Amino acid sequence: MKSIKNNMLRVIVLFTLACSAVTVAAKNETVPADDVATLRLHPIDIEPTPPALKNEVDHEGTYGRAYPTQAPMIPHKANKYQMNLKVNQCLSCHDRSRIKESKAPMVSVTHFMTRDNEVLAQVSPRRYFCTQCHVPQDNAKPLVENIFIDVDKLLEADAAKKGR
Numbered sequence: 343m344k345s346i347k348n349n350m351l352r353v354i355v356l357f358t359l360a361c362s363a364v365t366v367a368a369k370n371e372t373v374p375a376d377d378v379a380t381l382r383l384h385p386i387d388i389e390p391t392p393p394a395l396k397n398e399v400d401h402e403g404t405y406g407r408a409y410p411t412q413a414p415m416i417p418h419k420a421n422k423y424q425m426n427l428k429v430n431q432c433l434s435c436h437d438r439s440r441i442k443e444s445k446a447p448m449v450s451v452t453h454f455m456t457r458d459n460e461v462l463a464q465v466s467p468r469r470y471f472c473t474q475c476h477v478p479q480d481n482a483k484p485l486v487e488n489i490f491i492d493v494d495k496l497l498e499a500d501a502a503k504k505g506r
């Protein structure tokens with residue numbers, strides 16, 4: 343009696359395994375690598391030059407940050423500012439020595455720090471190419487709807503629900 347039970351169990355286990363193998367195989371067949379739903383315009387191994395922003399935004403005041411260490415977005419047009427090994431026009435307003443005149447916010451202290459946390463007198467080479475991290479905004483139709491909700495809003499809603 344015991345062995346019959348054991349055998350039945352074995353059959354059930356094997357059957358389940360076989361079924362899952364079939365589903366995996368079926369999935370692999372119906373989703374060829376190049377057919378994955380994507381917003382990409384080019385194959386993943388091609389790195390095209392991105393088109394210039396057409397409707398760069400001049401935002402009134404700075405943008406809020408989505409999280410504390412976010413590189414703030416550039417609230418003004420930035421396409422005319424030159425940035426290469428010799429010239430960095432961003433620094434002509436944002437450098438420590440320029441902010442009095444330009445009224446621009448100064449680059450923060452992290453921009454003077456090396457990776458060993460030494461503070462330099464000038465902007466650290468690893469923070470020289472500003473647009474690696476800071477991006478201007480374009481007035482474009484979003485490709486997908488953004489349903490992100492700020493954690494502060496979630497906490498507020500939660501507190502309101504609890505009547506605090």
Ligand code: HEC
Nearest residue numbers: 403404414415416417420423431432435445446447472476
């Ligand atoms: C002509 C002066 C000038 C130049 C050049 C300039 N900026 Fe600015 N930038 C400003 C001013 C002024 C503000 C503040 C905007 C405001 O408060 O409305 C600002 C704001 C910013 C902010 C927002 C900071 C924050 O805390 O939200 C970033 C980031 C920034 N600029 C990056 C850049 C980058 C990168 C470049 C070069 C591509 C650049 N800026 C070139 C004047 C300048």
Ligand code: HEC
Nearest residue numbers: 411412413432436447448449450452469470471472474475
């Ligand atoms: C490696 C990424 C990176 C690069 C490159 C970089 N930044 Fe930043 N920047 C940040 C981050 C992250 C913050 C916000 C946190 C902080 O202050 O470190 C920031 C903050 C700022 C702020 C706001 C400072 C404040 O106190 O609110 C300004 C202005 C700014 N950056 C300008 C620049 C300029 C101009 C350059 C080029 C010379 C530059 N950044 C290069 C990442 C970067």
